[in-house]
Amino acid sequence: MDFALTQEHLAIQKMVREFCAREIVPIAAKLDESGHADVYPWDVVRKMGAQNLLGMQTSPEYGGPGLDTQSYAIAIDEVSAASGGIGLLMAAHNSLGQGHIRIEGTPEQKRQYLPDLATGTRMSGWCLTEPNGGSDAATMETVAVRKGTGWVLDGSKIFVTNGDAAEVYVVMAVTDRAKANKGVTAFIVERSDPGCNVGAHERKMGCRASTTTEMHFRDVHLGPERVLGAVDGGFIGALKVLDGGRISIAAMALGIARAAFEEALRYSQERTQFGHPISRFQAIQWMLADSATELDAARLLIQRAAYLKDQGGRTSLESAMAKLYASEVSMRVTNRALQIHGGLGYTVDCPVERYLRDAKLTEIGEGTSEIQRLIIARNLLRS
Numbered sequence: 001m002d003f004a005l006t007q008e009h010l011a012i013q014k015m016v017r018e019f020c021a022r023e024i025v026p027i028a029a030k031l032d033e034s035g036h037a038d039v040y041p042w043d044v045v046r047k048m049g050a051q052n053l054l055g056m057q058t059s060p061e062y063g064g065p066g067l068d069t070q071s072y073a074i075a076i077d078e079v080s081a082a083s084g085g086i087g088l089l090m091a092a093h094n095s096l097g098q099g100h101i102r103i104e105g106t107p108e109q110k111r112q113y114l115p116d117l118a119t120g121t122r123m124s125g126w127c128l129t130e131p132n133g134g135s136d137a138a139t140m141e142t143v144a145v146r147k148g149t150g151w152v153l154d155g156s157k158i159f160v161t162n163g164d165a166a167e168v169y170v171v172m173a174v175t176d177r178a179k180a181n182k183g184v185t186a187f188i189v190e191r192s193d194p195g196c197n198v199g200a201h202e203r204k205m206g207c208r209a210s211t212t213t214e215m216h217f218r219d220v221h222l223g224p225e226r227v228l229g230a231v232d233g234g235f236i237g238a239l240k241v242l243d244g245g246r247i248s249i250a251a252m253a254l255g256i257a258r259a260a261f262e263e264a265l266r267y268s269q270e271r272t273q274f275g276h277p278i279s280r281f282q283a284i285q286w287m288l289a290d291s292a293t294e295l296d297a298a299r300l301l302i303q304r305a306a307y308l309k310d311q312g313g314r315t316s317l318e319s320a321m322a323k324l325y326a327s328e329v330s331m332r333v334t335n336r337a338l339q340i341h342g343g344l345g346y347t348v349d350c351p352v353e354r355y356l357r358d359a360k361l362t363e364i365g366e367g368t369s370e371i372q373r374l375i376i377a378r379n380l381l382r383s
Contacts, residue, residue: 003300003303005070005074008071009070009071009074012067012071012074012075013074013075013078015051016051016053016074016075016078016079017078019047019048019051019053020078020079020081020082021082023044023047024044024079024082024083024086025082025083027044028082028083028086028209028351028354029348029351029354031044031083031085031086031208031209032083032085032208032209032354033208034208034209035085035204035207035208035209035210035211038164038201038211039211040162040164040165040211041085041086041089041209042165044086045089045120045123045165046120048079048086048090048120049119049120049121050120052064052065053075053079053090054090054093054094054098054117054118054119054120055094055098055114055117055118055119055120056071056072056075056094057069057072057094057099057102058098058102058114058117058118062102062110062111062114062115062118063114063115063116063118063119064114064118068306068310069244069247069305069306069307069309069310070303070306070307070310072094072247072248072251072306073247073248073250073251073302073303073306074251075090076090076091076248076251076252076255077251077252077254077255077258078255079255080251080252080253080254080255080256080259080358081255081256081258081259082255082259083209084206084207084209084252084255084256084354084355084358084359084361085206085207085208085209085210085358086209086210087252087255087256088161088207088209088210088252088361088365089161089162089209089210089211091245091248091249091251091252092124092125092126092161092162092210093117093120093123093124093161093162094248095241095244095245095248096124096125096126096161096170096241096245097117097123097124097125097126097162097166097168097169097170098113098114098117098118098124099241099244099245100126100170100186100228100237100238100241101113101114101117101124101168101170101188101228102114103237103240103241103244104186104228104229104237104240104241105228105229108225109188109225109228113168113188116168117168122166122167122168123162123165123166123167123168124162124166124167124168124169124170125160125161125162125163125166125168125169125170125215126160126161126169126170126241127142127157127160127169127170127171127172127189127215128157128172128238129157129158129159130142130155130156130157130158131156131158137172137181137184137235137238138180138181140155140172140173140174140181140184141155141156141174142154142155142156142157142171142172142173142174142217143155143173143174143175143177144173144174144175144185144187144222145175146175147221149223149224150221150222150223150224150226151175151187151221151222151224151226151227152219152220152221152222153171153173153187153189153195153217153219153220153221153222154217154218154219154220155171155173155217156199156214156215156216156217157171157214157215157217158202158214158215159202159212160212160213160214160215161210161211161212162210162211163198163199163211163212163213163214163215164198164201164211164213165211166191167190167191167192168188168189168190168191169188169189169190169191169196169215170186170187170188170189170228171186171187171188171189171215171217172184172185172186172187172234172235172238173185173187173234175231175232175234176232179232181235182232182235182236183232184232184234184235184238185227185228185229185230185231185232185233185234186227186228186229186233186234186237186238187222187226187227187228188222188226188228189217189220189222189226193220193221193222194219194220194221195217195218195219195220195221196215196216196217196220197215197216197217197218198213198214198215198216199213199214199215199216200213200214201213202214204361205357205360205361206354206356206357206358206359206360206361207357207358207361239316240314242319242366242367243309243314243315243316243319244309244315244319245366246305246319246320246322246323246366246367246372247302247305247306247309247315247319247322247323249323249326249327249362249365249366250298250301250302250305250319250322250323250325250326250327250362251302251326252362253298253323253326253327253329253330253359253362254295254298254299254302254326254329254330256330256334256355256358256359256362257291257295257298257326257329257330257333257334257355257359258295259351259355260333260334260337260338260351260352260355260356260359261288261291261292261295261333261337263337263341263350263351263352263355264287264288264291264336264337264340264341264352265279265288267340267341268284268288268340278340284340287336287339287340288336288340290332290336291332291333291336291337294329294332294333295329295333297325297329298322298325298326298329298330301318301321301322301325301326302322302326304318304322305318305319305321305322316375316379317375317376317379317380320367320372320375320376320379321372321376323362323366323367323372324369324372324373324376326362327359327362327363327369328363328369330359330362330363331356331359331360331362331363333359334352334355334356334358334359335356337352337355337356338352338353338356
């Protein structure tokens with residue numbers, strides 16, 4: 001059993017780390033502050049597109065590098081260590097909006113949308129959650145009604161990452177209420193479609209370098225070519241998308257936590273109290289030891305899920321385990337890092353307070369910790 005990264009993986013890690021050090025780290029705090037002004041970080045996004053970071057798993061046939069899941073997780077880890085918000089917008093674009101088209105799209109849909117999405121020429125949004133429905137897809141109120149050979153879409157979505165920047169959206173809508181979540185269909189909607197409108201921006205606790213908006217769809221007429229996957233098969237398609245997306249959120253959690261740990265480790269060796277660096281004190285040592293151990297365990301769970309996904313099978317259990325553990329580790333590690341910094345850690349001049357705020361999103365997005373436990377339990381009891 002070989003846990004070492006391949007030379008290709010190491011090269012990707014080095015490239016992304018150097019890119020982040022050059023383009024993201026110096027402005028990460030400013031990007032976090034600008035989130036209050038709902039300013040989308042186009043300059044960084046365009047540079048990420050040029051580095052093939054916005055279509056990592058899209059095949060060369062459709063304009064991407066066609067990298068494996070492990071490479072993608074490594075890149076998300078590195079970008080998120082630099083900025084949780086940038087890691088989030090990258091994960092949402094790669095895994096959700098673009099990812100759904102990559103996984104469920106027809107050859108014609110892939111040719112039409114993936115080349116621009118893979119290069120970041122156009123950004124994507126994924127529209128699932130609603131004001132009255134999150135994890136419970138059966139309560140979805142957005143509907144699509146047949147009209148002739150096409151459909152008319154009506155409804156609203158919330159918590160759409162990249163909502164204000166996207167030009168292509170994947171929208172879940174009820175097409176057969178009697179079938180509950182087995183009557184949901186995914187549609188491709190373009191920003192230019194009449195009736196497609198960006199709503200209010202969310203004022204977030206963390207990950208503020210990415211923008212999150214409402215989306216409103218009023219009498220949006222869509223041709224049959226806009227159905228993504230099978231009619232009434234949107235919920236099953238979404239589950240496939242989320243299996244991969246949860247690996248990326250786990251990697252995001254890992255990157256944020258790793259950055260916090262590295263800050264705490266450095267600070268503990270520089271800060272002196274009672275004539276010694278605080279790293280000499282057992283209380284600090286145990287926090288560092290616990291964090292280092294948990295980070296390694298999270299990394300191994302992510303690597304396992306990524307490896308299994310690349311073998312072509314379903315990874316619902318493994319993705320949920322990786323996402324659950326890595327996100328909760330991220331909260332513990334960032335909290336310890338802030339504690340090690342003491343009063344300094346509670347100030348906005350110290351990056352660990354940003355890491356702590358960013359980490360919380362990973363326990364919520366793409367299925368809360370409670371939903372991950374439900375998925376894990378169901379898989380265990382089914383076996």
